[in-house]
Amino acid sequence: MNKVLIIGAGGVSNVVVHKCAAVPEVFGEIVLASRTKSKCDKIAADVKKRLNREVITEALDADKVEETVALINKHQPKLVINVALPYQDLAIMDACLETGVDYLDTANYEPKDEAKFEYKWQWAYQDKYKEAGLMALLGSGFDPGVTNMFCAYAQKHLFDEIHNIDIVDCNGGDHGQAFATNFNPEINIREITANGRYWEQGEWKTTEPLSVKQDFNFPGVGVRKMYLMYHEEMESLCQNIKGLNRIRFWMTFGEEYLTHLRVIQNLGLDRIDEVDYKGQKVVPLEFLKQLLPDPGSLAENYTGKTSIGCVIEGIKDGKKIRKFIYNNCDHAETFKEVGSQAVSYTTGVPAMIGAKMILTGKWKQAGVYNMEQLDPDAFMEDLKTYGLPWHVEEWSSSVE
Known part of the structure; x- marks a missing residue:
């Protein structure tokens, strides 16, 4: 049974959790973690009401690699879906490397003290992820994605x-x-x-x-x-x-x-x-x-x-x-x-589909990948199936 850890509890996360919960044959268990656990609890309660699925909630400061490592070790997910702030991408990627878990995000890393976003910091993880036999899928939102x-x-x-x-x-x-x-x-x-x-x-x-x-x-x-x-x-x-x-x-x-x-x-x-x-x-x-x-x-x-x-x-x-x-x-x-709202929806649905591609083995390969490097056909079909x-x-x- 596939278990996923979703980090972040904003508008996009709300969509990701709901859409994952609606596909139980792929997403068997869902853990939702954020700095503010009450936000996670609110999403979990709505998922329970709409879909009758249980979502486990946890408090997490994703800036701290050791906290994320401990949470991953506690729940043993097959994939971490990062819909937290872009500032936290590298810390979460480090935690996934340390625990041997695949990684997915929707937006590339941005330093907190400089308004500059680019892929060089995440592309630098290519060899580490490849050698570990892990996959990191970057930008599985709408644009990018x-x-x-x-x-x-x-x-x-x-x-x-x-x-x-x-x-x-x-x-x-x-x-x-x-x-x-x-x-x-x-x-x-x-x-x-x-x-x-x-x-x-x-x-x-x-x-x-x-x-x-x-x-x-x-x-x-x-x-x-x-x-x-x-x-x-x-x-x-x-x-x-x-x-x-x-x-x-x-x-x-x-x-x-x-x-x-x-x-x-x-x-x-x-x-x-x-x-x-x-x-x-x-x-x-x-x-x-x-x-x-x-x-x-x-x-x-x-x-x-x-x-x-x-x-x-x-x-x-x-x-x-x-x-x-x-x-x-x-x-x-x-x-x-x-x-x-639709801006969150258009980002959250592709995050779920990207996760589905990894968990079902359609996109499972070691290394760091941008979306267009992978075969588009199954993903494009799933866009029609799941609301886009x-x-x-x-x-x-x-x-x-």
Whole structure:
């Protein structure tokens, strides 16, 4: 019987636990651990109510490798699913190495004291995991994750050569709040205020934050203004999609959101260094996080849909073609199913499917892997089965 340890108790974790509990033939036992055990207990109670499955809950400070090692040794899971903060990735990977357990996450490592996220720290574990006969699956969320799979599927089935990829991400929903983030505010604001970057002709090019923008007609949502950003899946895709000339990432933001963001920056509330306040050391962005709505609290009143996909250009049978592979996800429907909004749902479902791929042996191989390095077919089928159906369309115009 497969047992999994899920670390983290935020909105994404809520989805992962519910979706794992709904597949008992793969996930026989579930242990949920977080720094705040009461959050785990709340998720476990909802799973019991909806699915009549028991979830074991534990308190855990995942920053401390020795605590995670002790918890793994206590429960002997076959896989650790990390949906905690990206700051904790390396500590959890170390604990998995020490205890001989496979590892999965949804977002790459980010140092707490520097707004910089990239895969180099986790890729450095390649030899250690390979020698230990363990697997580490990186970025099994939506973007990164499903978008990587869209590209891998296109490379395998739709194109002879892929030249350009534009990953486009729109949350067309409305949560009724003046300003709120759809996932952890610290990570969200650090990500958005960073320089834009894209890969073209073998090198990275940099833009000022949110300085490059254009309109795009998102299926199921309509025309929205999207902004060029850096996003981690590009770092691996530019290495693993052969013949690629250019890859970019775009995300939509409303004017009210951007106005609030400018005020936050102008006031210095996005700072990640410590400041003195009445003899106490305070990190402004961490303080701001406490003032903003918990992303999990947005779900109940959320309306509208997300629309996320990949515009891919290349060659098939000697002809230039352009395809758009995408998914729409409805906030109200995901709340009805698991009590979460669609941004959490689109990350949590792929985490469960990635775990299923490992536990059933479809993706079991030693080493550290990004999603597109693995066969996409079974994963893509499971997306349809477990709530994230996808569509392929001929696309008439390119992204400028």
